[in-house]
Amino acid sequence: MGGEPVRARGxxxxxxxxxxxxxxxxxxxxxxxxxxxxxxGEQVEVGVSGMWVPAVVAVEPLYGPEYLRVRTPPR
Known part of the structure; x- marks a missing residue:
């Protein structure tokens, strides 16, 4: 949603x-x-509904360049 706290290394x-x-x-x-x-690649935590949920720092873009989960680009 937005506004949830994020903590790194506690x-x-x-x-x-x-x-x-x-x-x-x-x-x-x-x-x-x-x-x-x-x-x-570092693990952080996001506060969601009163609990700390583990998350992993990722670099964009969040899709595979092979388009395995993304629609095939138009030809």
């Missing part, structure tokens, strides 16, 4: 700016601006 790091379900990647996606020392 300390508050940011808040979610937007989020939702990514049908093409079959996973939930949350966007947040994280400190520069938080690396791609």
């Amino acid at each position: 300390v508050p790091a940011s808040r979610v700016t937007s989020g939702g379900y990514g049908h093409r990647v079959d996973a939930s996606i949350a966007y947040a601006c994280l400190p520069v020392d938080v690396e791609v």
Whole structure:
């Protein structure tokens, strides 16, 4: 939804700016601006409904270049 807290290495790091379900990647996606020392692949936690949910920092784009889960581009 947005506004949920994000913590990295057990300390508050940011808040979610937007989020939702990514049908093409079959996973939930949350966007947040994280400190520069938080690396791609690092596990963080997002506060959702009073619980801390594990998340992994990913680099965009969130789809495979092979278009396995994305519609085939027009020819």
